[in-house]
Amino acid sequence: MQVWIIDDDAALRTLLSTALSGWGAHVSGFGSVEEALRAIEGGAPQPDVCFADWTLKDGPVLRVKPLMPDTRFVVMSGNPAAEEGLPKDIQWLAKPFRLSELNRMVMAER
Template sequence: MTDIQDAAPIEDRIAALPDRTLFLLDDDQALRTRLGRALESRGFVVTAAGSVAEAIEVLKALAPAYAVLDMRLDDGNGLKIVEAVRERREDARIVMLTGYGAIATAVAAIKAGAVDYLSKPADADDVVKALLASGDEAPEPPENPMSADRVRWEHIQRVYELCDHNVSETARRLGMHRRTLQRILAKRAPR
C-alpha cells in the first residue's frame, strides 16, 4: 500500500509537466523495453532507440524534454547523443546510464550536459527522481546502490574489456597478480 502512495505524487508531478516527451537510448533491448514501459506507466511519452545511428535519426524529428541515455553502445558513445539532444532542446533534462561506473565518465557526462549519472541496472523510480530533481537540489541517493564489491568487479571488467580481454595486460594495469585476476574473472558478479 505504501508503494502506491509513494508513486502517486511522482505520477501527479509527471502528469502536471507541460511536456512529457522522453527519449530512451539503450542497446540492451530487454532493459530498454522494461525501462520504457516503466517510464510510460508513470506518465512519460517514451520514444526509444537502440543505437547511436538510430538515435540521430529519431532526434531529427524529436526534441524531447527528457532523455535517458546509455553511455556505452555497440556503435558509439552516448555522450554524442547528449550533444544531439542539447542541440535540439537546450533545456532537456538528461540522465546517463552505464554498466561501467567510473568517475571520469561521470564527469564527462555532467560536463556534456547530463543532470545525473546512474549505474545499471537502474530502477525506474531512481531514473524518475533524477529527471524531476530541480536544478538546485540533488536527487535522492538510490535505494539500492551497488556494493563496494560490485563497484570493484565492474571496474575490473571495464579494464579487462579495454585491454581486449588480455588477462596479463589487465593484471599489469590493475597492479595485481595475473592468477588473482583470473580467479576474480572466473567468479560471478557480486550483488
C-alpha cells in the same frame, strides 16, 4: 513529458518504456546512437529527458547531446569510471538501478 531511451538492450528499453509510460511519459526507444540521430535528422521533437547507455556498439552516446541542447541528458552505466569524465550538464544513473530511482529523476523534471 517526452522521454527518449537510447540503449542496445531491448529488454531494458522495454522495461523502462513500460515504467515511464505508466508514469505518464511519452516514450521513444532507440537501440543505437544511429537510430537516435536519424530521428533527430528526421525532425523528431526534442525530448524533455533522454536516458542513454554509456557504452553502445556504434559509438559514444554523447554524439547525440549537442543536437538536443534543451534536453536533460542522463547517462546510464554499470561502469563507475565513466562518471568521472562526464560533462557537468549530464547526469549519472548507475546500473543496476531501481525503478524508484528512475521515477525520482523523471519527476524532478516536472
